Amino acid sequence: REGGGSTPYRAPRIVMKKPRAAVGSRRRKQTSSGEEREKHALSSSQARPTTPDGQARRQEEVVLQASVSPYHQFRDTAEVTVFRESLLSWYDQKKRDLPWRRRAEGEVDLDRRAYAVWVSEVMLQQTQVATVIDYYTRWMQKWPTLQDLASASLEEVNQLWAGLGYYSRGRRLQEGARKVVEELRGHVPRTAETLQRLLPGVGRYTAGAIASIAFGQVTGVVDGNVVRVLCRVRGIGADPSNTFVSQQLWSLAQQLVDPARPGDFNQAAMELGAIVCTPQHPHCSQCPVQSLCRAHQRVERERLPASQSLPGSPDVEECAPNTGQCQLCAPPTEPWDQSLGVANFPRKASRKPPRAECSATCVLEQPGAPGGARILLVQRPNSGLLAGLWEFPSVTVDPSGRHQRKALLQELQNWAGPLPATHLHHLGQVVHTFSHIKLTYQVYGLALEGQAPVTVTAPGARWLTREEFHTAAVSTAMKKVFRVYEGQQSGTCKSSKRSQVSTPSSRKKPSPGQQVLDRFFRPHIPTDAPRLNSAAQ
Numbered sequence: 001r002e003g004g005g006s007t008p009y010r011a012p013r014i015v016m017k018k019p020r021a022a023v024g025s026r027r028r029k030q031t032s033s034g035e036e037r038e039k040h041a042l043s044s045s046q047a048r049p050t051t052p053d054g055q056a057r058r059q060e061e062v063v064l065q066a067s068v069s070p071y072h073q074f075r076d077t078a079e080v081t082v083f084r085e086s087l088l089s090w091y092d093q094k095k096r097d098l099p100w101r102r103r104a105e106g107e108v109d110l111d112r113r114a115y116a117v118w119v120s121e122v123m124l125q126q127t128q129v130a131t132v133i134d135y136y137t138r139w140m141q142k143w144p145t146l147q148d149l150a151s152a153s154l155e156e157v158n159q160l161w162a163g164l165g166y167y168s169r170g171r172r173l174q175e176g177a178r179k180v181v182e183e184l185r186g187h188v189p190r191t192a193e194t195l196q197r198l199l200p201g202v203g204r205y206t207a208g209a210i211a212s213i214a215f216g217q218v219t220g221v222v223d224g225n226v227v228r229v230l231c232r233v234r235g236i237g238a239d240p241s242n243t244f245v246s247q248q249l250w251s252l253a254q255q256l257v258d259p260a261r262p263g264d265f266n267q268a269a270m271e272l273g274a275i276v277c278t279p280q281h282p283h284c285s286q287c288p289v290q291s292l293c294r295a296h297q298r299v300e301r302e303r304l305p306a307s308q309s310l311p312g313s314p315d316v317e318e319c320a321p322n323t324g325q326c327q328l329c330a331p332p333t334e335p336w337d338q339s340l341g342v343a344n345f346p347r348k349a350s351r352k353p354p355r356a357e358c359s360a361t362c363v364l365e366q367p368g369a370p371g372g373a374r375i376l377l378v379q380r381p382n383s384g385l386l387a388g389l390w391e392f393p394s395v396t397v398d399p400s401g402r403h404q405r406k407a408l409l410q411e412l413q414n415w416a417g418p419l420p421a422t423h424l425h426h427l428g429q430v431v432h433t434f435s436h437i438k439l440t441y442q443v444y445g446l447a448l449e450g451q452a453p454v455t456v457t458a459p460g461a462r463w464l465t466r467e468e469f470h471t472a473a474v475s476t477a478m479k480k481v482f483r484v485y486e487g488q489q490s491g492t493c494k495s496s497k498r499s500q501v502s503t504p505s506s507r508k509k510p511s512p513g514q515q516v517l518d519r520f521f522r523p524h525i526p527t528d529a530p531r532l533n534s535a536a537q
């Protein structure tokens with residue numbers, strides 16, 4: 001029996017299924033070895049299997065289902081079948097033509113197919129599809145195989161990743177490729193469990209996506225889009241980041257995944273969340289699973305006159321209204337908001353505000369250097385925030401601004417020797433929000449005009465031309481810093497949703513011409529997509 005009622009749900013056995021038609025009979029013999037590990041989405045660690053065959057996870061699901069109200073479950077197998085068929089038929093007609101889908105469907109080599117899916121899934125974490133397409137295309141042109149990626153340098157990876165944000169994703173992807181090539185004889189682990197256990201940066205969601213899309217493993221996945229769809233479809237109003245709720249969502253995903261087309265089903269559920277069941281204004285009238293959607297039913301019910309919606313009416317399905325007993329319903333302290341409609345689900349998780357930090361940074365330029373003007377860039381350490389990327393010499397400073405100039409000048413002289421302090425000018429500031437840090441860069445400039453060029457380069461430092469700077473492995477925040485420096489000459493500068501730029505003059509007289517918003521980090525995900533726990537960059 002597939003869920004429903006008060007009968008405990010028995011999770012289906014995980015079996016390997018042939019992926020889509022394109023893979024067909026050419027599918028190679030599969031191995032069952034593998035392992036895993038990542039960081040991601042909803043509490044992968046909380047539900048990590050304790051045995052290789054996932055037996056513990058299945059037992060967990062049985063207990064879980066037994067304690068869940070039927071209101072939040074599917075009634076029977078027939079209902080599950082309707083959900084699958086409706087969703088897949090919609091997906092077949094409406095799915096977007098995306099480069100990673102084309103590549104995965106046309107690739108018969110399992111390792112190459114897994115690599116194509118893996119790269120796309122990592123890039124799509126916290127990034128919009130429209131942004132990823134170009135990066136994905138360039139990445140696959142440069143490194144078409146895992147072997148190509150394994151032999152790339154971190155700097156090359158960072159260079160291609162520049163502007164995509166969350167740089168540790170690229171680094172982990174390359175570490176994973178090296179592990180596959182050097183330790184796994186070039187074969188990507190074939191199951192979700194082994195992918196998660198063996199590969200750096202691969203968590204429960206990414207592992208399930210690769211295993212189902214590339215290898216046809218019948219395993220459900222839960223990302224931010226799926227959270228939203230499932231919470232609405234099953235009327236789950238409790239905080240989805242709560243451990244119990246998260247486990248229930250994974251359990252529902254596992255129950256629903258189509259055994260014949262698991263990869264397509266998972267992509268369909270995510271696609272539905274991305275283009276129909278969107279966060280703010282879902283298109284319920286175009287939704288293939290509307291007839292099974294508790295959120296939609298609830299909206300309809302709320303529209304009925306009170307006389308027709310009395311509790312106990314046979315047409316009205318409810319969970320345990322206002323009792324506060326159900327762990328999957330919103331607490332009684334958070335009543336239904338009529339103006340939100342189906343967007344009452346899912347409940348917004350409470351998030352810690354990013355901590356504020358301040359950094360002073362300086363564009364040090366030699367306008368008269370042999371061969372053209374050059375600017376000094378130094379490399380960040382190979383671990384931590386923005387690992388291995390290049391930046392203008394910077395120091396962490398007290399937000400009050402005390403001793404800022406002195407500390408920055410000292411840092412600059414450590415790299416470039418004695419400098420004329422009077423040429424150091426404050427130009428403005430850039431505020432950039434990383435996932436866990438709101439960093440304010442106080443931007444300074446220092447042009448070494450009329451003096452002998454600095455020819456000595458300290459280890460970890462480089463003098464770059466402006467053209468070289470624009471193609472180097474530098475973060476978007478540094479590009480914004482440079483624009484403030486350049487803006488002093490051209491009088492223009494821009495800022496974005498995650499990065500605001502201002503100059504002393506613009507702060508005094510803000511105007512559209514001096515402060516323009518420019519999007520550069522993908523605004524996807526913030527509230528409802530999977531989180532990269534430690535990839536905060």
Ligand code: SF4
Binds near residue numbers: 278282285287289
């Ligand atoms: S009916 Fe509306 S709320 Fe329900 S799943 Fe479809 S789009 Fe989402």
Ligand SMILES: [Zn+2]
Binds near residue numbers: 071072320327329
């Ligand atoms: Zn409930």
